[in-house]
Amino acid sequence: xxxxKTLFIMMGSLLLFQVSSASxxxxxxxxxxxxxxxxxxxxxxxxxxxxxxxxxxxxxxKVSVGNQKIKTFTADQENGGAAKEWNSFLSPNxxxxxxxxxxxxxxxxxxxxxxxRPVQKLELESSPNQKGISIFRDxxxxxxxxxxxxxxxxxxxxxHAIAQIVVNFYDETNKLLxxxxxxxxxxxxDWERVEADYTSPRKAVKARIHLQIIADGDDGxxxxxxxxxxxxxPS
Numbered sequence: 001x002x003x004x005k006t007l008f009i010m011m012g013s014l015l016l017f018q019v020s021s022a023s024x025x026x027x028x029x030x031x032x033x034x035x036x037x038x039x040x041x042x043x044x045x046x047x048x049x050x051x052x053x054x055x056x057x058x059x060x061x062k063v064s065v066g067n068q069k070i071k072t073f074t075a076d077q078e079n080g081g082a083a084k085e086w087n088s089f090l091s092p093n094x095x096x097x098x099x100x101x102x103x104x105x106x107x108x109x110x111x112x113x114x115x116x117r118p119v120q121k122l123e124l125e126s127s128p129n130q131k132g133i134s135i136f137r138d139x140x141x142x143x144x145x146x147x148x149x150x151x152x153x154x155x156x157x158x159x160h161a162i163a164q165i166v167v168n169f170y171d172e173t174n175k176l177l178x179x180x181x182x183x184x185x186x187x188x189x190d191w192e193r194v195e196a197d198y199t200s201p202r203k204a205v206k207a208r209i210h211l212q213i214i215a216d217g218d219d220g221x222x223x224x225x226x227x228x229x230x231x232x233x234p235s
Contacts, residue, residue: 028173036174047174073100073118073229082135083120091131094215096124098135103227106154120211122224124161127215132161134212139231141169141200141207149209150195152227155188160217162186163224165194169204177201186216191227 026039037047073083081098082088088098099121106119124133141147147167155163165183170176182196200207209231213222 030173030175049174049176073120073226081121083118086120086135086137089134089136091127091133094124094127094131094133096122096127096133096213098122098133101225106225117228119225119227120229122211122213124213124215124221124223127161127213127220129215129218129220132212132214132220134210136208136210136212139207139209141204143200143202143204145200145204146197147200147207148195148197148232149182149230150193151183151229152191153183153189153194154191154225154227155185156223156225158186158188158222159220161213161215161220161222163213163222164210165196165226166210166212167198168208168210169200170206170208171203172205174206177204188222 027035028037028039030036074085079086080088081100083100090096100118101121102116103119104116120135122133122135127133149165149167151165153163153165163183163185164181166179166181168176168179178201180198182198183194211224211226211229213224214220
């Protein structure tokens with residue numbers, strides 16, 4: 001006989017899972033008896049993330065861990081406007097777009113026209129409070145390992161929203177251990193250089209880098225442009 005487990009997600013969606021011993025699905029729980037992943041017969045896996053209070057932050061397909069170094073963005077016509085090997089997310093009831101634009105169309109550098117390299121653009125057109133738009137990418141890390149991030153960042157038309165670069169750290173069970181905010185602004189700013197060093201906590205095996213715009217009031221909106229993002233995680 002099967003049983004049902006109902007989970008409410010802060011982002012506004014409701015997930016209902018049918019658990020059956022005959023289904024061949026594998027369910028994993030953490031030490032607090034919270035569902036952390038479901039692996040299906042198709043070998044696909046859904047993972048669940050919680051905040052410190054135990055609320056579910058999001059449920060999404062498991063993403064394979066990428067290379068140890070990210071040098072810059074690469075356009076991918078089949079990735080919905082997110083850079084190659086990055087993953088996009090738009091909260092329910094939020095409106096926004098992802099795009100890769102040539103730097104030459106949006107910025108002139110001293111001494112001449114800008115190099116025609118790809119820039120990641122996130123535009124949040126409207127969003128309820130605490131929802132938003134983001135792209136993210138996973139990297140393998142070792143515990144207590146030093147890492148660094150650098151990027152050129154510009155924000156436009158910011159209204160009731162915060163643009164951020166955040167790194168989350170997870171253990172081998174995909175439990176969120178901690179996070180660090182590397183960039184945070186609620187204002188429209190011209191291009192500025194962001195450079196940040198940070199260290200993974202004990203038991204960390206994965207770092208997830210988020211570029212995001214989060215509404216901090218009703219009808220949040222804004223634009224985030226990121227150029228030459230370089231993330232270095234020593235092997």
